[in-house]
Amino acid sequence: xxxxxxxxxxxxxxxxxxxxxxxxxxxxxxxxxxxxxxxxxxxxxxxxxxxxxxxxxxxxxxxxxxxxxxxxxxxxxxxxxxxxxxxxxxxxxxxxxxxxxxxxxxxxxxxxxxxxxxxxxxxxxxxxxxxxxxxxxxxxxxxxxxxxxxxxxxxxxxxxxxxxxxxxxxxxxxxxxxxxxxxxxxxxxxxxxxxxxxxxxxxxxxxxxxxxxxxxxxxxxxxxxxxxxxxxxxxxxxxxxxxxxxxxxxxxxxxxxxxxxxxxxxxxxxxxxxxxxxxxxxxxxxxxxxxxxxxxxxxxxxxxxxxxxxxxxxxxxxxxxxxxxxxxxxxxxxxxxxxxxxxxxxxxxxxxxxxxxxxxxxxxxxxxxxxxxxxxxxxxxxxxxxxxxx
Amino acid sequence: xxxxxxxxxxxxxxxxxxxxxxxxxxxxxxxxxxxxxxxxxxxxxxxxxxxxxxxxxxxxxxxxxxxxxxxxxxxxxxxxxxxxxxxxxxxxxxxxxxxxxxxxxxxxxxxxxxxxxxxxxxxxxxxxxxxxxxxxxxxxxxxxxxxxxxxxxxxxxxxxxxxxxxxxxxxxxxxxxxxxxxxxxxxxxxxxxxxxxxxxxxxxxxxxxxxxxxxxxxxxxxxxxxxxxxxxxxxxxxxxxxxxxxxxxxxxxxxxxxxxxxxxxxxxxxxxxxxxxxxxxxxxxxxxxxxxxxxxxxxxxxxxxxxxxxxxxxxxxxxxxxxxxxxxxxxxxxxxxxxxxxxxxxxxxxxxxxxxxxxxxxxxxxxxxxxxxxxxxxxxxxxxxxxxxx
Numbered sequence: 001x002x003x004x005x006x007x008x009x010x011x012x013x014x015x016x017x018x019x020x021x022x023x024x025x026x027x028x029x030x031x032x033x034x035x036x037x038x039x040x041x042x043x044x045x046x047x048x049x050x051x052x053x054x055x056x057x058x059x060x061x062x063x064x065x066x067x068x069x070x071x072x073x074x075x076x077x078x079x080x081x082x083x084x085x086x087x088x089x090x091x092x093x094x095x096x097x098x099x100x101x102x103x104x105x106x107x108x109x110x111x112x113x114x115x116x117x118x119x120x121x122x123x124x125x126x127x128x129x130x131x132x133x134x135x136x137x138x139x140x141x142x143x144x145x146x147x148x149x150x151x152x153x154x155x156x157x158x159x160x161x162x163x164x165x166x167x168x169x170x171x172x173x174x175x176x177x178x179x180x181x182x183x184x185x186x187x188x189x190x191x192x193x194x195x196x197x198x199x200x201x202x203x204x205x206x207x208x209x210x211x212x213x214x215x216x217x218x219x220x221x222x223x224x225x226x227x228x229x230x231x232x233x234x235x236x237x238x239x240x241x242x243x244x245x246x247x248x249x250x251x252x253x254x255x256x257x258x259x260x261x262x263x264x265x266x267x268x269x270x271x272x273x274x275x276x277x278x279x280x281x282x283x284x285x286x287x288x289x290x291x292x293x294x295x296x297x298x299x300x301x302x303x304x305x306x307x308x309x310x311x312x313x314x315x316x317x318x319x320x321x322x323x324x325x326x327x328x329x330x331x332x333x334x335x336x337x338x339x340x341x342x343x344x345x346x347x348x349x350x351x352x353x354x355x356x357x358x359x360x361x362x363x364x365x366x367x368x369x370x371x372x373x374x375x376x377x378x379x380x381x382x383x384x385x386x387x388x389x390x
Numbered sequence: 391x392x393x394x395x396x397x398x399x400x401x402x403x404x405x406x407x408x409x410x411x412x413x414x415x416x417x418x419x420x421x422x423x424x425x426x427x428x429x430x431x432x433x434x435x436x437x438x439x440x441x442x443x444x445x446x447x448x449x450x451x452x453x454x455x456x457x458x459x460x461x462x463x464x465x466x467x468x469x470x471x472x473x474x475x476x477x478x479x480x481x482x483x484x485x486x487x488x489x490x491x492x493x494x495x496x497x498x499x500x501x502x503x504x505x506x507x508x509x510x511x512x513x514x515x516x517x518x519x520x521x522x523x524x525x526x527x528x529x530x531x532x533x534x535x536x537x538x539x540x541x542x543x544x545x546x547x548x549x550x551x552x553x554x555x556x557x558x559x560x561x562x563x564x565x566x567x568x569x570x571x572x573x574x575x576x577x578x579x580x581x582x583x584x585x586x587x588x589x590x591x592x593x594x595x596x597x598x599x600x601x602x603x604x605x606x607x608x609x610x611x612x613x614x615x616x617x618x619x620x621x622x623x624x625x626x627x628x629x630x631x632x633x634x635x636x637x638x639x640x641x642x643x644x645x646x647x648x649x650x651x652x653x654x655x656x657x658x659x660x661x662x663x664x665x666x667x668x669x670x671x672x673x674x675x676x677x678x679x680x681x682x683x684x685x686x687x688x689x690x691x692x693x694x695x696x697x698x699x700x701x702x703x704x705x706x707x708x709x710x711x712x713x714x715x716x717x718x719x720x721x722x723x724x725x726x727x728x729x730x731x732x733x734x735x736x737x738x739x740x741x742x743x744x745x746x747x748x749x750x751x752x753x754x755x756x757x758x759x760x761x762x763x764x765x766x767x768x769x770x771x772x773x774x775x776x777x778x779x780x
Contacts, residue, residue, distance in 0.1 A: 101491020379455040
């Protein structure tokens with residue numbers, strides 16, 4: 001298998017109805033990524049698009065071919081990948097395989113989602129398609145209500161209160177202040193968190209991600225392309241691990257409701273492939289869609305034992321400069337969670353950290369990033385391990 | 391790159407509201423494919439699902455993880471691939487890469503589509519998302535009306551009448567009679583074709599595919615797995631070529647409205663990779679969604695010059711036993727076109743031809759099959775070249 005590198009990234013600011021049409025948001029991100037890589041459209045031979053809801057909310061499918069055309073890549077191999085909120089990273093997984101397996105030398109991966117143009121109830125219904133419709137959606141469960149179940153079970157099982165989750169939201173919002181592309185750029189403190197209204201008890205508004213629009217892209221390429229970029233003083237980041245693992249869609253189908261088996265499996269596969277250990281990880285861009293998912297992700301990834309994930313970071317471990325920074329550019333919570341684009345934003349931000357382009361949120365000497373994107377409440381988990389190239 | 395083989399196939403009969411739930415249709419096809427391959431679920435490490443409309447018509451996304459779970463494959467890598475009506479073969483393309491690139495030894499590809507449970511206008515609207523919404527869908531164009539534009543332009547440009555397209559429908563219906571899994575198992579003759587009502591002039595009902603439900607699956611595996619299967623007297627078919635190419639979604643965006651550039655490019659790439667020529671092709675499972683697409687596909691693939699595709703087969707070339715049999719098990723026209731499943735049905739049927747399991751429609755000594763699945767009216771074109779293993 002060939003080595004795979006990220007050689008360029010692009011993103012549009014995460015916003016609310018500020019971006020205009022999806023195809024143009026996507027094309028902007030793709031063109032920015034190619035410009036950063038110093039590559040021309042004719043050097044690209046494949047485009048994989050991550051998207052969850054365009055068919056339901058914008059009457060537009062076949063985004064792969066469409067975005068290829070609009071971005072000046074007509075003719076290339078293209079398709080769309082869907083794994084609910086994990087769509088962006090799942091598209092990157094295909095892109096990784098395409099380069100590593102020798103099928104393409106330069107591939108673009110683009111995540112795009114527009115969620116704010118549709119009536120709120122339409123968007124809520126579209127999001128619920130990530131859950132098991134027959135067992136959950138059709139009896140009225142929404143994505144929010146399922147996360148409320150998880151949070152209340154967690155609180156009950158481990159004897160913690162909602163304030164125990166506050167530091168995840170506070171950290172994410174603090175970091176978003178340093179990211180010009182973030183959606184929610186306002187500081188949050190414990191008082192604000194506690195005063196935040198419950199949107200589905202015990203989930204407070206500040207436990208949940210915002211509905212928003214966004215598009216991001218990365219260019220994946222071979223070692224030769226990366227070396228050429230480096231000779232032109234352009235940085236490259238190596239993708240050392242890439243894995244997808246799955247679990248039950250329905251919460252009731254899981255082996256244990258508070259254990260993300262898919263995340264544990266995905267993490268183990270990616271770390272093994274990369275040949276690194278948890279101790280080597282300098283930052284963890286996790287899927288902080290809800291604060292309880294942050295706690296469960298830290299546990300599943302092996303950074304905290306069961307029941308301790310919620311306490312991880314209370315002493316500053318998750319902050320920039322801490323032992324394991326998370327949500328370093330604002331995370332899903334504050335950068336925003338345009339679902340099918342989120343996994344690609346995470347890769348873009350990890351690239352920024354590993355190439356020294358994350359100021360004022362720069363993690364000093366970051367060498368290894370673990371990046372995890374989750375579909376549903378844990379059904380599809382995509383993990384990438386990125387390493388600074390030298 | 392490693393050699394890739396199809397080592398088992400499964401399909402449910404194409405029907406109308408006869409199959410029950412999508413997940414169970416998919417699981418049936420997957421289990422049948424594994425049984426035919428003589429493999430256990432634990433030997434599978436990835437599942438790629440082709441589907442276009444489940445989110446829009448059944449409130450269910452994230453089919454990769456869902457079907458993996460229902461089919462007994464929980465934990466494996468899984469995701470959904472969407473390229474409109476080309477989704478099934480696009481999923482197979484990912485599966486091919488996963489095996490050829492050394493990422494997985496045994497992969498299942500499943501295509502599933504349910505279209506008949508929703509109100510007709512809802513299904514029609516969902517199908518229109520394959521077209522360019524901004525340029526076509528939002529001004530009232532449907533998939534049918536766009537094909538009517540193509541057919542009338544073709545007739546005008548080349549001075550042919552609708553009866554010139556009849557033999558494609560007659561051939562497909564004749565072949566469906568020999569396929570127990572086909573949806574429309576009734577003979578059609580020229581008289582019936584000519585008497586068929588125009589659903590969107592000049593497109594007659596018998597130029598168009600039926601709305602239907604279906605699921606099909608193939609197991610892709612390494613040479614070692616294929617050899618072991620052969621030792622157990624199970625056949626294997628080698629995937630010698632695999633390619634996706636793209637073109638404009640909107641008809642008006644094409645270089646030339648009656649030329650399928652994406653199909654020409656996709657064909658050329660697949661043939662080159664396979665190291666075979668058009669003369670080597672013993673059957674061509676093409677995307678006969680509409681009779682005009684059959685004519686255009688024959689031209690784009692290089693089997694007929696521009697304007698002559700419509701006449702190809704009038705002397706029996708496309709029949710079983712002819713020079714280039716097409717739609718050998720009924721094609722999209724008569725086996726049926728459950729859109730996201732179609733590309734996988736085509737692979738299953740080509741497997742049947744190459745392993746001698748296609749009686750009474752068996753093509754004698756078939757060695758090479760070209761299989762082509764198209765998204766939209768030509769925007770995403772997936773071509774596979776299959777070869778009988780010996």
